Amino acid sequence: MNLAYRDIRHHRGRFLLTCLGLGLLLAVVLSMLGIYRGLVADALTLVRAPAVDVWVVESGTRGPFAEASRIPGDTREAIARLHGVAAAGSLTYQSVETRHRGRRLRLQVVGYEPGRPGGPPRIVEGRPIARSHYEMIADRASGLLPGDRVRLGRNIFTVVGLTENLVSSGGDPVVHLTLRDSQELQFELAPSAARRQMARGTAPGSTDFVNAVVVRTRPEIAPERVAETIRRWRRLSALTRAEQERVLTRSVVDKARKQIGFFTTLLLVVSAVIIALIIYTMTMDKLREIATLKLIGAPDRTIVGLVLQQALAMGILGYTFGALLILAVADHFPRRVILRPEDGLGLGIAVFLVCLLASGLGVRLALSVDPAAALRG
Amino acid sequence: MTGDTGGRPLIELEGIAKHFGEGETRVEALRGITLAVGPGEVVGLLGPSGSGKTTLLNVIGCVLEPSAGRMVLDGETVYDGRWTRRDLRQLRLRKIGFVFQFHNLLPFLDSTDNVALVLDLAGLPVAEARRRANELLDYLEVGHRRHAFPAALSGGEAQRVAIARALANRPRIILADEPTAALDSSRARVVVDLLRRLAVEQRAAILVVTHDEKIYDRFDRIFHLRDGALEVERPLTRSRRKS
Ligand SMILES: Nc1ncnc2c1ncn2[C@@H]1O[C@H](COP(=O)(O)OP(=O)(O)OP(=O)(O)O)[C@@H](O)[C@H]1O
Ligand SMILES: [Mg+2]
Numbered sequence: 001m002n003l004a005y006r007d008i009r010h011h012r013g014r015f016l017l018t019c020l021g022l023g024l025l026l027a028v029v030l031s032m033l034g035i036y037r038g039l040v041a042d043a044l045t046l047v048r049a050p051a052v053d054v055w056v057v058e059s060g061t062r063g064p065f066a067e068a069s070r071i072p073g074d075t076r077e078a079i080a081r082l083h084g085v086a087a088a089g090s091l092t093y094q095s096v097e098t099r100h101r102g103r104r105l106r107l108q109v110v111g112y113e114p115g116r117p118g119g120p121p122r123i124v125e126g127r128p129i130a131r132s133h134y135e136m137i138a139d140r141a142s143g144l145l146p147g148d149r150v151r152l153g154r155n156i157f158t159v160v161g162l163t164e165n166l167v168s169s170g171g172d173p174v175v176h177l178t179l180r181d182s183q184e185l186q187f188e189l190a191p192s193a194a195r196r197q198m199a200r201g202t203a204p205g206s207t208d209f210v211n212a213v214v215v216r217t218r219p220e221i222a223p224e225r226v227a228e229t230i231r232r233w234r235r236l237s238a239l240t241r242a243e244q245e246r247v248l249t250r251s252v253v254d255k256a257r258k259q260i261g262f263f264t265t266l267l268l269v270v271s272a273v274i275i276a277l278i279i280y281t282m283t284m285d286k287l288r289e290i291a292t293l294k295l296i297g298a299p300d301r302t303i304v305g306l307v308l309q310q311a312l313a314m315g316i317l318g319y320t321f322g323a324l325l326i327l328a329v330a331d332h333f334p335r336r337v338i339l340r341p342e343d344g345l346g347l348g349i350a351v352f353l354v355c356l357l358a359s360g361l362g363v364r365l366a367l368s369v370d371p372a373a374a375l376r377g
Numbered sequence: 378m379t380g381d382t383g384g385r386p387l388i389e390l391e392g393i394a395k396h397f398g399e400g401e402t403r404v405e406a407l408r409g410i411t412l413a414v415g416p417g418e419v420v421g422l423l424g425p426s427g428s429g430k431t432t433l434l435n436v437i438g439c440v441l442e443p444s445a446g447r448m449v450l451d452g453e454t455v456y457d458g459r460w461t462r463r464d465l466r467q468l469r470l471r472k473i474g475f476v477f478q479f480h481n482l483l484p485f486l487d488s489t490d491n492v493a494l495v496l497d498l499a500g501l502p503v504a505e506a507r508r509r510a511n512e513l514l515d516y517l518e519v520g521h522r523r524h525a526f527p528a529a530l531s532g533g534e535a536q537r538v539a540i541a542r543a544l545a546n547r548p549r550i551i552l553a554d555e556p557t558a559a560l561d562s563s564r565a566r567v568v569v570d571l572l573r574r575l576a577v578e579q580r581a582a583i584l585v586v587t588h589d590e591k592i593y594d595r596f597d598r599i600f601h602l603r604d605g606a607l608e609v610e611r612p613l614t615r616s617r618r619k620s
Binding site: 001003006007009010011288289292293294295296297298299302370371372374 | 469471475477481483484485493494497506
């Protein structure tokens with residue numbers, strides 16, 4: 001006769017409600033873990049997308065993501081001639097805001113040279129950019145579809161293809177334009193004074209600026225060697241892919257990561273305390289029954305089993321509710337939520353251990369009950 | 378008249394004492410209790426509130442360790458200056474049945490399983506335990522409520538289920554603390570008569586704590602406790618004897 005099960009069955013309404021509550025709490029913990037993973041992944045997608053080995057940026061900066069960087073448009077040609085460089089491409093980055101179907105749309109615009117490194121990594125729908133002007137590749141996250149027309153600056157762009165999971169570290173969906181179009185857009189959106197200067201040619205150079213040049217090295221040459229060479233040039237600085245990712249993680253992600261990490265830890269602690277409290281109260285509610293069991297001669301094993309099995313049943317059921325819930329809603333979050341099996345497993349084990357520990361408390365309480373308590377009125 | 382058997386007593390106490398606390402707060406709950414109850418006997422335990430009735434029952438039930446004295450249950454010396462038996466729980470399970478003032482049935486088990494539980498704990502297969510439990514319930518005339526949970530039972534029904542549980546392992550010793558407090562007087566008599574019948578049939582010793590004057594005449598003997606000490610045993614003037 002399994003007493004734990006019989007007791008649960010007798011109070012199934014209350015028990016299920018408790019599990020549901022615990023499930024909601026665990027769903028929040030799981031979603032925090034997912035948000036955290038999503039944040040880290042999002043922050044790095046833009047760096048990883050071009051799949052390049054070296055980033056060339058303005059000297060003295062750690063651009064183009066962590067700091068602003070502006071280098072002359074002809075840099076790419078010089079870099080491409082370097083020993084060990086297989087391919088190079090110019091890139092621009094800027095944020096723009098526009099309206100589409102009455103909705104405000106913030107976009108991260110990436111300008112690239114079709115046919116050179118730096119373009120969209122994978123087109124999941126539609127086609128790549130084929131014409132030199134007014135075509136764009138948008139990310140699904142923007143809600144744009146092939147054929148949609150969007151105004152950016154003075155011009156109207158037609159969406160020809162879609163990418164997936166490409167957002168800026170701020171979560172804005174990425175759109176790709178040709179380098180020429182994006183430079184024009186940068187010029188249009190610059191403050192008017194700077195624009196006049198640039199048009200007159202009195203500002204340093206013309207409108208032909210880019211934010212970074214990305215380099216794919218030959219397989220037999222270490223990217224670090226190419227970066228070394230570039231660093232010797234006066235006006236340029238170079239970061240390998242690993243350095244760039246580190247810079248970005250430190251500057252952009254770390255605070256947010258610590259914030260979320262701290263909050264997740266807090267949530268875990270709160271859940272642990274709540275689980276412990278529930279189990280303790282569940283035992284408190286049964287002290288009289290436990291005293292009776294002891295009096296009629298039930299062995300400690302029966303009493304420990306009662307507390308432990310109920311605690312574990314609650315943990316398992318609560319966790320299952322939580323996991324199902326988060327799986328059902330993960331895709332509806334405005335930003336990416338990445339549910340990794342190892343995170344789920346980790347939390348599962350944590351819940352299991354907390355239940356075990358908390359039932360330790362309950363068991364101590366239960367075993368300390370005086371069987372004579374059952375005889376008192 | 379002490380039961381109908383020769384046999385040695387099932388409950389034997391010799392100079393049992395129990396005190397709580399020390400110094401200022403010391404309470405002498407039991408002082409030098411010596412008594413014996415034989416098989417087939419139903420004995421009443423009377424006394425004013427605080428006189429030590431529950432304490433005595435707890436001591437005999439092996440849930441409270443006496444401070445001094447000697448206690449022999451069913452021929453086995455259980456206490457002799459200290460517990461002489463390590464597994465008191467097994468002893469309680471096999472030899473002692475408790476009937477509480479408040480029935481203390483487990484609220485999450487139906488009548489059958491409340492009774493079957495003690496058989497299950499004693500190692501009987503569940504099906505067999507349930508069969509025996511139902512027999513007992515029938516015997517106590519609550520068989521028709523076998524599927525009811527305690528919350529749905531009347532006071533008398535619950536008390537009879539509790540008695541069935543106390544009897545399930547055929548204990549030689551049954552201890553009842555105010556078993557009739559929750560019942561009206563006619564039902565109280567029925568319960569005591571039932572205990573009496575069991576005492577005879579199962580050759581058990583039954584000790585009943587009560588305040589209930591209406592059932593005094595149902596006991597074979599009555600012990601009076603006052604301030605933790607046994608007063609001289611009063612012979613009963615019984616109008617009729619059953620056994
Ligand atoms: N755990 C304890 N700690 C301290 N004193 C106790 C304890 N249990 C009982 N006592 C004291 O021992 C004495 C006897 O108590 P007991 O419960 O045996 O009385 P009783 O005869 O059952 O009373 P009632 O008729 O009210 O149930 C009382 O003075 C009581 O206060
Ligand atoms: Mg009492």
